Amino acid sequence: MTAARETIGGPPAAAEGHGAAAGRPAEAARARSRLPVSVVALSAAAGVLVVAAAYTAGRLGRDDAAWADRVYWLGQLLILAPVAARLLSRRALTASETVTLIVVLTVTEYLVKVCYSPAAFSYADELMHWRTATDITQAGKLFTANDLLPISPYYPGLEEVTTALAAVTGLSVFTAGLIVAGTAHLLFTCVLFLIFRHISGSHRIAGIAVLLYASESLFQSFDSMFVYQTLALPFLGLTMLAVGRLAAPAATGRAGWFTVAMLSAFATVVSHHVTSFLLVLSLELITVVAVVTRDRRLAGWAAVAGLLSAAALSAWIVFVAPSTVSYLRPVTEQVLQAFRASLAGGGHHVALSSVSSGPLGNQALSAVAVLIMSVLVPIGWWQVRRRYRRQPWIVALAIGAAGWYVTVAVRLFAGNGSELAGRASTFVFLPAGFMAALAVVHLTGKSLRSAVVQVNARRRAPLVIAAVVVTALVLVVNGLVNGWPPYWERLPGPYQVAGAERSVGPGQVASARWALAVLGPGNRFATDEGDLPVLGSYGDQDTVGDDSYLYTSPRFSRADALQVQAQSIGYVLVDRRLGEMLPASGQYFPDDPNAGRYLRPLPLTGLTKFDHVPGVARVYDSGDIVIYDLQGSAYYGP
Amino acid sequence: MARSQLDIAATALVAVLACGAAAGGAHGGPAMIVLGFALFAAPGYLLGQLLAGPRVSGPERVAVMTGLALAVPVLGGIVLYAAGVPLHRPAWFGLLAGTTLASDAVLFLRRRAREPDSAVGPEPAAPPRRVPFWPAAAFAVAVLLAGGGVALARIGVAAQPRTGFTQMWLSLRHDGQRLDLGVGNDQGSTTSYRLVLLRAGHVIATWNLTLADGQTWQGSVPSAGAPAVVADLYRLPDTTHPYRHVATGSRS
Numbered sequence: 001m002t003a004a005r006e007t008i009g010g011p012p013a014a015a016e017g018h019g020a021a022a023g024r025p026a027e028a029a030r031a032r033s034r035l036p037v038s039v040v041a042l043s044a045a046a047g048v049l050v051v052a053a054a055y056t057a058g059r060l061g062r063d064d065a066a067w068a069d070r071v072y073w074l075g076q077l078l079i080l081a082p083v084a085a086r087l088l089s090r091r092a093l094t095a096s097e098t099v100t101l102i103v104v105l106t107v108t109e110y111l112v113k114v115c116y117s118p119a120a121f122s123y124a125d126e127l128m129h130w131r132t133a134t135d136i137t138q139a140g141k142l143f144t145a146n147d148l149l150p151i152s153p154y155y156p157g158l159e160e161v162t163t164a165l166a167a168v169t170g171l172s173v174f175t176a177g178l179i180v181a182g183t184a185h186l187l188f189t190c191v192l193f194l195i196f197r198h199i200s201g202s203h204r205i206a207g208i209a210v211l212l213y214a215s216e217s218l219f220q221s222f223d224s225m226f227v228y229q230t231l232a233l234p235f236l237g238l239t240m241l242a243v244g245r246l247a248a249p250a251a252t253g254r255a256g257w258f259t260v261a262m263l264s265a266f267a268t269v270v271s272h273h274v275t276s277f278l279l280v281l282s283l284e285l286i287t288v289v290a291v292v293t294r295d296r297r298l299a300g301w302a303a304v305a306g307l308l309s310a311a312a313l314s315a316w317i318v319f320v321a322p323s324t325v326s327y328l329r330p331v332t333e334q335v336l337q338a339f340r341a342s343l344a345g346g347g348h349h350v351a352l353s354s355v356s357s358g359p360l361g362n363q364a365l366s367a368v369a370v371l372i373m374s375v376l377v378p379i380g381w382w383q384v385r386r387r388y389r390r391q392p393w394i395v396a397l398a399i400g401a402a403g404w405y406v407t408v409a410v411r412l413f414a415g416n417g418s419e420l421a422g423r424a425s426t427f428v429f430l431p432a433g434f435m436a437a438l439a440v441v442h443l444t445g446k447s448l449r450s451a452v453v454q455v456n457a458r459r460r461a462p463l464v465i466a467a468v469v470v471t472a473l474v475l476v477v478n479g480l481v482n483g484w485p486p487y488w489e490r491l492p493g494p495y496q497v498a499g500a501e502r503s504v505g506p507g508q509v510a511s512a513r514w515a516l517a518v519l520g521p522g523n524r525f526a527t528d529e530g531d532l533p534v535l536g537s538y539g540d541q542d543t544v545g546d547d548s549y550l551y552t553s554p555r556f557s558r559a560d561a562l563q564v565q566a567q568s569i570g571y572v573l574v575d576r577r578l579g580e581m582l583p584a585s586g587q588y589f590p591d592d593p594n595a596g597r598y599l600r601p602l603p604l605t606g607l608t609k610f611d612h613v614p615g616v617a618r619v620y621d622s623g624d625i626v627i628y629d630l631q632g633s634a635y636y637g638p
Numbered sequence: 639m640a641r642s643q644l645d646i647a648a649t650a651l652v653a654v655l656a657c658g659a660a661a662g663g664a665h666g667g668p669a670m671i672v673l674g675f676a677l678f679a680a681p682g683y684l685l686g687q688l689l690a691g692p693r694v695s696g697p698e699r700v701a702v703m704t705g706l707a708l709a710v711p712v713l714g715g716i717v718l719y720a721a722g723v724p725l726h727r728p729a730w731f732g733l734l735a736g737t738t739l740a741s742d743a744v745l746f747l748r749r750r751a752r753e754p755d756s757a758v759g760p761e762p763a764a765p766p767r768r769v770p771f772w773p774a775a776a777f778a779v780a781v782l783l784a785g786g787g788v789a790l791a792r793i794g795v796a797a798q799p800r801t802g803f804t805q806m807w808l809s810l811r812h813d814g815q816r817l818d819l820g821v822g823n824d825q826g827s828t829t830s831y832r833l834v835l836l837r838a839g840h841v842i843a844t845w846n847l848t849l850a851d852g853q854t855w856q857g858s859v860p861s862a863g864a865p866a867v868v869a870d871l872y873r874l875p876d877t878t879h880p881y882r883h884v885a886t887g888s889r890s
Contacts, residue, residue, distance in 0.1 A: 038776035045780035048787035056794030099697055111784050115791035140724030142715065157712040160725075164711035167730040168656065169674030170666030180708070187704050194698055231708065238705040241698070253691030260689050260702060267709040270716060494799075507803050510824060518809050518818070615887040622805045623882070629809075633887055 006093055006204040033091035037100045040082040044108040047078030052115045055492050063493030072491060076480060077473075079108045084472045087207045088440070090448070090465055098207040099193060105211070106189045109220045110182050116485065116492055120174055122501040123484075126226040127537035128152055133159040133173050135540075137166065143320070147522060147543065148536030154321035157271025158184075158231040177226040184231045185224035189213075191237035196434055198244050199393035202441075208472075209437035215369070215475035216429035217422050221484035229426065232272030236279045238264035243283070243305050244393070247290075247298035258301075265309040269316050273324050278427050280310045285399060290392040298392055334420060338413040358487050369478035370408060372471060373436060377401050380435025383442050400431030422483075444468050488584050496530070497575070497601075498583030503530025511573065511625045512539030519571070526550050526564075527573040528588050531625075535573060544569055545590030551578065554605045556613045556634060564635045571619075572610060572628045579604040642749055645687075646742045649680040653735040653742075660731050677734050682707025684741035688748070710737055802826040806871045806882035810861060817886065819869055820856040823849035830874040831881070838865040846874075 054072035062068045083105045087098070117123065121130050128149035135144040136159050143153045153159075158180065166176035189210055196206035213219065224230060242261035246254055269276045283306030290299035317324050381398050388394040407421040407428050444464065447453060453460040481487070489502050496502040512535045515523070521540035526547040536543045544567055551574070553560050578588055579601050587595035588602060610616045610626075615633030618626060630636065656670075656677040664670045686703030694702070714733040715725055723729050802825035809818050823829050828850045835843040847855050859867070866888035870880035 036773060036776075038773035038780075041780040042776045042783070045783035045787070048784045049790065050787075052787035052790040052794070055791055056797070059794040059798040061799065108784060111788060115787055118788060118791040119795045136725055140726040140729070142719045142725065156715070160715035161708055161711045163725065164715065164730040164734070165674070165678055167727040168660075168677050168734060169671045170664075171671065171674075183704065184708065187701060187708070190697060191701050191705070194701060231712075234705055235709065238702065241701070252693060253689070256689035256691055260706070263709050263713065264705060267712045270712055492794075506800060506824065510803070510805060510822070514805060514807060514822075518807060617808075617810075617887040618883065618885045619809045620805070620807045621882045621884050622803045624803070629887070 006202060033086060033089055033093075035082060035086055035089070035091075037086065037097045037104075040086050040101060041104045043082045044079040044104050047075040047080075048108050048111045048115065050075030050078060051112050055115050058491030058493040061494065063491045068491055075112075076477070079105070079112070080473060080476050081469070084211060084469050084476070085465075087204075087211050088444070088465060088468050088472060090461060093204060093207070095197070095203040098203045099190065102189055102193050102207060102210050103186065105214060106186050107182075109214070110185055110224050113220055113224055114178060114182075117501060120504075121177070121226060122504040123221075123225055124500060124533035125149075125222070126177075127504075127533045129158060129226050129228060130173060130177065131537040131540060132156065133162045133166075133177065136160070136163045137173060145522070147541065148533065151273070151321070151323055151327045152228065154323065155228050155232075155270065155272050157235075157267060158226070158228045161231065162226075181224060181226045181230050184234050187234040188223075188230075188237055191234055191241055192430070195237060195241055195244065195393075196437075198241070199391065199397075200434075200438075205434075205437050205441055208440055209434045211472060212436045212440070212475060213429050213433035215472070215479040216425040216433070217479045217483035218426050219479060219483075222423075223426055228272045229275055232268050232275035233426070235264045235268040235271060236275050236282075239268060239279060239305065239309070240282065243286070243298075243301050246301040246305075247295070249297070261305050262308060265305060266312050269309065269312045273317075273321070273328065274427075276309070276313045276316075280306055280313055282396070282400070283309060286392060286396045289396045289399065293390055293392045293395060295392045331420070335410060338410045338417060338420075341413040358482065362481050362487060365474070365478045366482045369475050369482075370411075372475060373404060373432060374408065376436035376439040377404050377432055379439035379442065380437070383438040384435070394434075397431040397434050400428075401435040403428040404432040440468060440472070486585070495577070496584035497577050497581040498529040498585050498588045500530075500585065502584065504534055507622055507624055508534040509538050511535075511620065511622055511627065512537070512541070514620060515539040515541055515571075515573075515627065524568045524570045525573060526567075526569045526571070528575055528578055529583065529585060529590055529592070531573055531575055532590060541571075548589040548592050548594070551588070551602060552606050553609075554603065555609050561635045561637070564630060569635075570629070570631050572630060574607050574610065574626045574628065576604070576607060576624055576626065578602045579607050643746060645683070646746050646749075649676075649684055649738050650742045652676040652680055653738040657731050657735045660727065665727075677731070677738065678711075679703075679707050681710045681734060681737040681741060684738060684745055685710070687745055688741060710734065800826075804829065804831070804871070804873070804882060806869065806884055808867065808869050808884035808886065810886065811858075815861055816858045817861050817867060818856065818858050820854060821847060821849065821871060821882075822854040823851060825851060827851055832872040832874060832877060834870045834872070835859060836868045836870070 051072055052075075054068050054075060057063075057065065057068040057071065083101050086093070086101055121127050128146065129152060131148055132144070132146050132152045135146065135153070136142060136156065142156050142160075146152050158177075162173060162177045162180045165171065165180060166173050169176065171179075192213065193203075193206050193210050196209045197203050200206060200209075216223075222229070223233065239261050242257045242264060245251055245257045246261065251257070265279060268279050283302050286302040287299050287306055290296070290302055380401065384394055384398040388398075403424070407424050410424070411417040411421040447464045448457075448461055453464060485501060489496070489500055493502060495505050508531055511531075515525070515535065516539045519541075522542050525535055525539075525541040525543050527535050527543050528551070532543045532545065535541050547567070547569070549560060549563060550569070550572060581601055582598055586598070588598070610628040610630075611618060613634050615637070616635070617629040617633070619629045620627035652673065656673040659670055659673055682703045682705070685706040686699060689706070690699055690702045711730070711733065714737065718725060718729050718733060804825060805820070805822035807818070807820045810816075811818060819833075819835070821831060821833060823831075828848060831847045831849070833845040833847060833855075834841055843859065845855075845857070849855060861867075866886050868883070868885040871882040872879070873881040
C-alpha cells in the first residue's frame, strides 16, 4: 500500500512523479487536512451512540416523536458527513487513511444496524437464515428443509461459517452470525476498495467509488444482514482480486493466486445463487473485453476462472440445488415482463409511487438521487473513453454500468419494480458507483481548475468541495431514507401490526416456540404478514402467504373450505390486533389483494369466526394470539 | 527456533490447546472464546501465507487471509458432509485444527526449503512504528463510544415496556388418548390462576395455580372422544371472566 498522498483533481498516486496532471491544485491544498482521520472515527462513533439513543427513545415509546427522528438523522450525519468530507476534500489523503475511512464508514453503519436489533435477529430474511443455521447446529446435517426459504439450505455457506464459529467459541448462533455477517461485509468493502484501487491506480478514486457504492439502498441493511448474499459478495470480490493478480504483468506466485481464485469462486457458488451467476457473467465479460483490448493474459486467466466457475455453478445446480431454477424463474420473468412493457411503449403504466413508495419527500429524494446517478454515469463513460479505453477492467465496469439504466427501467415498468431494482442495486452499484466516482473526480478537478474558481480559489474552492460533498450525502442519505428499515419503522418501538421488525416480540416468539414444541415442525399454517417470519423461523412451520380470504370472510363458507383443503392448511394463527390496528406495511398478508387500500382494521367477526365453526379446536390462547386446529373440522368436512 | 517459524508454532499451539479444551468439556467462557477465534482465524492466516506470496500489501494480505478463513468452513463443511461426518462440534474442531496443522507442516517445509537458497538471509525486521498518541487515543475513545452505543441499544431493549401475557394450551396427543393442558406465565411477576376444565358443560376438574414469571404448569386428562373439552383460565381474583380459553373441536 503506497504512502503517497493524493488530492482530488490531482494525479493518482500511481502517476505521481511523472508530471501527469496539468493544472494540479495549489500546493497549499496538498497540506494535511484539519480533519484528521482519527477525528472522523471519533465523530462516526459518536454518531453510533446518538443513533442508539434515538433507537432507545423509540423503544421507550417516542418512536413517533419528530425529535427522536431528528436525533437519528443527526447520528447518521455524524457518521456520513465527516467521512464524505474527508474523502472528497482538497486535502491530501494517503492510501492507509482512505482504507481507514472506508473501515470507519462500514463498521459504524454496521453497528447502527446491530443497534436496531441487538438482542436477537428480527429482520425476516435474517430469521430465515437463522432457522437454517439452527437446523445445521441441531441436526449436524446440511440441506435440511426450511419452509420459510426453501432455497436457503442449498446455499449453506453463511450457515456453515456461523455454526463453525459458534461451535468452536461457544457463542450463540445469533452472536456468531452477527460477527460473521459484519466481518463479511467489512471484507467486501475492503476488497472492493482494493479492486478499484488496483484498476484505477488511485486510492482517491477507489475511496470515492466505495463511498458512492455505500449510497445503494441495501448497503446498510440487506448487504450486511445475516443473509447468504452477505457472505457471497466478498468471495466474489476475492475471486476478481485474485484474477487481477494473476493477470498482472510481473505477477509472482501464480499457483497461489489461482488457488485463491478457485477457492473463492467455489465458496461463492456454495453461498449464493445470484452472486454466483453474477460472478460467471462478470468473468465472461472481462474475458471478452480483455480480448477486444488485446490483454491476452487477463483474457486467458478470466476465461479459465469463468469456465471453472460456470462448471462449478452448473454442477451445484444440477446435483445439489435443482430448485434454484424454479426459485429464480419468477424474478427473471418479472424483469422480462418489464422489458416487454417498456418496449411496447408502456410509458403510461409509469406510476410515481413506483419510483419510491413512501412520503412525498422520500420520493422526491429518490428521484433526485436517480437523476444524479443518471447524469454521473455517462460522464464516467466519457472519462473511460478519454483515459481508460485500453484498460479492460474499467471498460468492463463501464459496460456493466449500463445496468443502472436497466434498473431504472425496471423501477418504472415492472410490477414490483422498486423491490427488484432495490435488490439489483447491490450488483449494479458496483460498476455504476465506479463510473460515478470517475465523474465526480473529473468534475471536481475541472471545477477547481476553472477560471471562475481560480480568480478567488481560497473562497470559491471550498464551495465547490461543499457542493460535491452535499451531492454525495444526498445519494447516501437517499440510500438510507429509501432503504431498510422503511420509513414507518425507522426507529424501533412498540408492536406494529403487519410490520417488519416491530412485529417480532416476545408474544410472537412464545407462540412460535409453542407450535414447534407441541405441534412439531412443518405444519401448514395460515398466518399474517407480521407473524409469518417468526412462526416460520422460531416455530419451523410451513407458513402460507396467500390466505387473506381466511381472515376476511365473515363466516365459514364452502369456498373457504375448498381453498383451505387445496392449500392443506392445518392450523390458523389469529393475531387479534389485526382487528385493532391498520397494517404498518400497508398489507395484512404476504399476498394481500387489498394491499395499500385498508382504511380500517379487519372486522373482528372474520377473526373470531373459527370459535363457532364445528370441529375447529382452539388449541392455544395467549390473549393477542390464538391458534386454531382446522384438521377434522368443517373445513375438511364433506 | 527461528523467528520466522514463530507463527507456525503459535498456530499449532492454538490448534492443540483448543482441541484439548474442547475435549476436556470446555464450552463457552472467555478462554474458549479467545481460543475459538484464534482457531477459526488460524487456517486463513496460514493459507494466506502459503498462497498470497510475499509481494502483497498489508490490506490485501489481510483481506485474502480473512476470505480464506471464511472459505475453509464453507468448503470444508461440504467435504465433511459428503464424507458422512455429522457437522457437530467435534467435526468443526477437527476441520479447523486439521487444516491448521496441515498448513503449518507445509509452511514449515516450504520455509525450511527456502532458507539455504537465501543468499542474504532473512529480511531484517522492520523497525517498530511509533503510534502517535493523540490519534491512537482518539481511536480508543471511538471504540468506547461505539461500544457504548451498542450497550445503550441493548439497555433499550431490556428497558422497553412490554405487555405481559399468559399462554394456555390444550392439545390432543398424537396417540389420541390424552389431552395435554398447559399454562405459561409471562406476565412479568408471580400470578395466581384458577384453571377450570369442563366436559359437555360440566366441571370435571379445577386447579388453583400460582406461577412465578417464566414458570409453566402442565397436566393431562383423558381424551374420551366426542364431547368437547373446554378449559377456562381465570386470573385471580377475577373468577367471573375467563382470562384464557381453549377447547377441543365441538361437533355441534
